[in-house]
Amino acid sequence: MTKQKKYLTKKNPLVKSKINHVSSHLRSRATKALACHAAKGDFVLQECSECQYISYPPRDRCPKCWGVLTWKHQKRHATLLAETTIHSTTDLYFREHVPWRIGTILLDVGPTAFAHLHSNVQVGDKLKIHVMLDRSGNPALFAMPRKVTVNMEEDYQYSQFTASPKGKRILISDGRTEIGQKLTYELIKAGAEIVYLGNADSNLRFKGQDSISKHKNVKIIPLNLLSTKSVKKCSQQYGGKVDILINTASYVRSGSIAFSGKITEMQNAIDLNVNGLTRLAKAFCPAMSARSGDEERPAIAFLDILSIFSLTSHPDYASLAASSAARLSIINSLRSEMSLSGLKVFSTLIGPIEDEWHQDIPPPKVTAEQIAKSVITSLKNGQELTLVGNVAKDIFEKWSANPLLTMRETIK
Amino acid sequence: MTSKENILISLAEKISNEDIRIIDLTNTLSSEFPVIVLPPEFGQCDHFSMETISKYDDNGPAWYWNKISMNEHTGTHFDAPAHWVTGKDLPNNSVDSIPLKNFMAPAVVIDISKECAKNSDFLITKKFLIGWEEQYGQIPKNHWIALRTDWHKFVGSPKYLNMQNDGAHSPGPDKSAVEYLVHEKNCIGLAVETVGTDAGQAFDFDPPLPAHSILHGNGKYGLQCLRNLDKLPTFGSIIVANPLKIENGSGSPLRVFALVDGQNDEL
Amino acid sequence: MKRYQKSYEGVSLCAPITIPYRRYSPETAHWWAGAALKELSLQTNLTANDIDGVIFSSFSSNPDTVVGIVQHLGLSPTWMDNIPTGGASGVMAIRRAARAVQSGDANIVVCIAADTNHIDSFQKTLDTFSRFSQDATYPYGQGGPNATFAIMTEYFMRKFNLTREEFGKIAIAQRQNASTNPIALMKKPLNMNQYLDAKPIANPLHLFDCVMPCAGAEAFVVTTPEVAEKFNLSTVKVLSTIERHNAFSEDHIQYRGGWVKDIDDLWSSSNYNPSDINFAQVYDDYPVIVAMQLQDLGFCENGKIKQFINDTDFTIMGDLPLNTNGGQLSAGQAGAAGGYQNVTEALRQCIKQPLGQQIPNSTKGLISGFGMVNYDRGVCTGAAIIKTDTIR
């Protein structure tokens, strides 16, 4: 059983929070490519397309035959050959986290590599290797025990790569929707200390309000993403105690560009989906960044739930697709900015949801429950990019293979 | 000096001395101020929103200004006849073409606050108005008809829109009352504290939304989201309501105030 | 025995120069290189006009290489080379300069290694050290090579049944050697308890297993016996050399180096055996690398390194005087200059001009270099056997 980290309910107000450091950002292009796979939770290594030699660290040509390398899914199994516990290092991030264990692993598929070690693994043990993204957003191998044990994801070193909701204070931007509420219940089930649930309009009651507002781990708070003032006010009050922020807000209306769509709907979509996200990030991320290195109550993650049509456009949901594309772009810019402070930025790409605004879209559609469960999994696994529902997965796969063709396929 | 000038000078003096008091009938424009909610398949009314361009900062070291946006019908606002389909072909039906003299007119205040306190759906009828006239005197012609409901006291709580599963519940006039005020009293318009001149349930009336339909179809105006109607006398106040000069505008947020003779202060 | 390599006939190593190290220096690598040239000219009367060959090694001269140094310091050589291999650069400089002199491409080659150490130099060196390190080493918290060598040490200890005491013996002997070297940065005596109880760095490495980065410069001259005589310089002969890079990439963790591949060539070309050698100057960024070199270079039977360390006295008056100036572990590691100090100290012992105590019998020496942990292991290795020629 993994030793659990105990969270204090309150931090000593007289103790200055540690500034978070992230390790150097210098990485080769090949390693950045590895990061893209790691973001999806995939375990890949480069394989020579000519001699099939599997190599590591990331290279640009095969060291055996100088053939071209491609990233391929690989078996995660490995053995721990040797280890060390770092007590002293000049690395500013790790200085704050020593003692820290690393080791040399021998992957079953061939290469050796340095890896961060779970506290349950010892030299000679069989391992399961994950490519995680570290606090600077760069890929790193993490060696887990092959055998699943109780609370193993609460390992101190592993938890530095994830954003588990357990013991965390979480803000959900829009609690008026089914997604916001399902997510709240799932987060509490996963051990969240409190969920601050945003309510954009306290003048209007919403479905589910009565039961969720009675929950002892839920606090409904005024937060209207359309109002800079409201978002600022909310961050002034809660920015110092939000560890994970999840943006569930979305404005969805059907409509095309030339005929059925309205400029005002486009404006509304952009104001909520784009400007709303920006307001949220501007108001909360600086305060969260400042606490991302705090030992007791670190701010760890910003997660945005957005439409898969951000990748492709959608002729009948033109404003949703356009604003989601902007949203994806904003998240990417924000991720780059936050990689300097160590706040992890997640995106959850969803297919059309089963709600009143997607009536024209045939099934399969995703439910609020599916989305909520995926969000929890991605936080627990530190997986930056998650796809929810068959539509999202299908579009992403096609888009990864051929983006222009996939965009064209959305044309009738 | 001509006698006409004397009247204005003496008005100015009285305002200055507070012999004539100015009552602010306007709610503050802010993003929190509620707006009317239509069934979701229709376009919606935007809340007021404000982004700071600069506030003595890098974007403007010595000056402060904001970019604001809103619907023509956000906050305390004026409805022009063009707002409704019934008024679409009338002359001078938009805010930029309304005769200026109509921006300043006397008001009669009909207090239905007690009735509304008991019944959120209270409907004012022609019968009620006639009964009222018997008690308080004739409703004068060419007046704003101001409905004092004390509804403005609900601003900031869900009670203001009072939205339930079957729609909003707030007071307003029925068809008979609007027709009486328009055709027999030639009113300037209807001035209310609620978010619309019509009752919350008026979507289901016959005709739907009689206040909008009949008032605007006859070139009359609406004033919504007012406050402080409880500070006006029943008779004798003047409402000043100047909408922005928006090209072909259907309405406009505005600063509305009333002139009240200090000697006649009922409070 | 079969001779593999062509002889180094007609080559003289001379004029070892060491500019006293400093823990931190506000000066640049160029300044330190200039200091080495200045000292060289004072000791030998060589002028810029005499120098027609230049080799330069540095980690901190960025963005300049030998090109920038030549112009910066007013040299006009007919031949030059830049050797970026850190701990292997001294041996490689001997090899390249010797062949240039033999072929006549250059007549007087000055080999210079210079590095400064600003407060932030260490981090800057790391930032630009190697792509594999950036991608696959530093993200694991190493903040330098300590953790990599810790893993190698841990593995080496298990494989060859060593304990920390054996490494302690090496570190303590070198500290004792340093005590006679007036310019060694660490001269305070070290005993086994202090070694064992030192601050942990990365298990099993503790403080005295690690070198102290510093600023410094080293230089020597490679020329012909005729030139050496003209300038009245004592000379040392090169008997044999080897060099190997990226050997044994199939080993999961490094426990041997490229020397193993070419050891027969080294010894047979020199016509000596390890037992003939009077002293060894081997690269010593960590004691494990010293042990690895002694084993790989044939000072003991493969797998018997534990016994060999326990049986051997490495001090100046001992069986096999080792790193007689204190090595980097006690004298300090001045970047790439750390890869030349094994050469300069070996030359000084051969020509009897030591910084500290003289080895009684010091005609035949071994120099070994090891450098560049590009990723998980040292890539570059080399070694040379030298012999006293003329002492003037």
Ligand SMILES: [Zn+2]
């Ligand atoms: Zn290949």
